[in-house]
Amino acid sequence: MPNHLDGNALAGVLSDVFTMDVTAARGRCGSCGRTAPVAEAMVYPDAPGLVARCASCDHVLVVVVTAGERLVLSLAGLDAIDLRV
Amino acid sequence: MPFATRGFSGRRGQADTRVPPGQTMVEKWPVLSAGPTPQVETRDWELTVQDETGTDHRWSWDELHALGVEDITVDIHCVTHWSKLGMAWRGVSLDKILANVRSEHRYVMAHSYGGYTTNLPLEDLLDGKAWIATEAEGEPLDPEHGGPARLLVPHLYFWKSAKWVRGLTMMPDNDPGFWEQYGYHLYGDPWKEQRYR
Ligand SMILES: [Zn+2]
Numbered sequence: 107m108p109n110h111l112d113g114n115a116l117a118g119v120l121s122d123v124f125t126m127d128v129t130a131a132r133g134r135c136g137s138c139g140r141t142a143p144v145a146e147a148m149v150y151p152d153a154p155g156l157v158a159r160c161a162s163c164d165h166v167l168v169v170v171v172t173a174g175e176r177l178v179l180s181l182a183g184l185d186a187i188d189l190r191v
Numbered sequence: 192m193p194f195a196t197r198g199f200s201g202r203r204g205q206a207d208t209r210v211p212p213g214q215t216m217v218e219k220w221p222v223l224s225a226g227p228t229p230q231v232e233t234r235d236w237e238l239t240v241q242d243e244t245g246t247d248h249r250w251s252w253d254e255l256h257a258l259g260v261e262d263i264t265v266d267i268h269c270v271t272h273w274s275k276l277g278m279a280w281r282g283v284s285l286d287k288i289l290a291n292v293r294s295e296h297r298y299v300m301a302h303s304y305g306g307y308t309t310n311l312p313l314e315d316l317l318d319g320k321a322w323i324a325t326e327a328e329g330e331p332l333d334p335e336h337g338g339p340a341r342l343l344v345p346h347l348y349f350w351k352s353a354k355w356v357r358g359l360t361m362m363p364d365n366d367p368g369f370w371e372q373y374g375y376h377l378y379g380d381p382w383k384e385q386r387y388r
Contacts, residue, residue, distance in 0.1 A: 109224050153225040154270050154350055154370050164227055166306075173374030173387035180373060 113147035113158055119170050123179060126189050136185040137165035209266055211381040214274040221273060222335045229304040229355045233339045238323065239358040242294045250288070255323060258287040263322055265345035268381035282324035282343055285316040296361040300368060301342050304355040309368035310377065311344065311351055313361070320346055323356060348379040
């Protein structure tokens with residue numbers, strides 16, 4: 107049983123933060139350079155937060171933690187995000 | 192006055208006093224993972240403790256066991272609101288592992304196969320409060336539960352009990368580990384509900 111989902115699992119929580127659909131954007135992995143739609147990332151939801159990893163190299167791309175009244179978002183694993191405006 | 196105390200006796204089960212605020216007891220053991228499950232063979236497994244001199248202290252699987260494995264029965268409390276009471280573990284006390292490690296530093300970063308990290312005060316790993324656990328509920332620790340070996344620090348939320356542990360690095364400051372960087376508490380006492388910072 108796979109314990110991860112695809113990047114569309116990020117859509118709900120990211121729509122609270124961004125006006126555009128970030129899962130449709132192309133992101134470049136800060137580790138291996140793979141450029142792919144964020145929706146293709148592997149999302150591990152069964153943890154104290156949502157963790158999205160690169161489908162090529164497992165590098166952590168996105169972390170979302172709902173910490174009580176706060177939402178903590180890290181996009182540090184992506185070195186570029188290409189959004190259609 | 193027997194009936195003055197009646198309402199206070201007998202009704203509160205033992206479990207009530209063992210389950211911290213905001214937690215619910217579970218029978219099954221949930222699996223939480225933030226990444227792919229590392230598959231580490233015991234013949235390849237190694238624990239490294241690094242102090243500020245840069246000296247690495249290393250134990251192979253057999254060397255770890257030679258320190259002496261003990262039975263541990265403890266309650267565990269996960270920050271995702273479940274608690275599992277009376278779990279039977281086997282492992283090696285950190286007191287034995289750290290006995291010959293000299294460090295002036297007060298904090299430790301635990302490192303795992305797969306890249307996970309979590310920070311702890313050194314004193315929380317000593318005096319019979321923490322182990323490198325290799326068995327749970329009578330079985331070798333399953334990879335999905337952190338096998339072959341995980342840190343076991345039951346008095347703190349369970350994210351501090353790093354799965355797939357491979358190393359401990361002494362550090363001068365309480366630098367945040369993986370979840371701690373993203374808003375989780377630096378210490379994580381379940382009895383004080385130290386979930387977030
Ligand atoms: Zn990558």
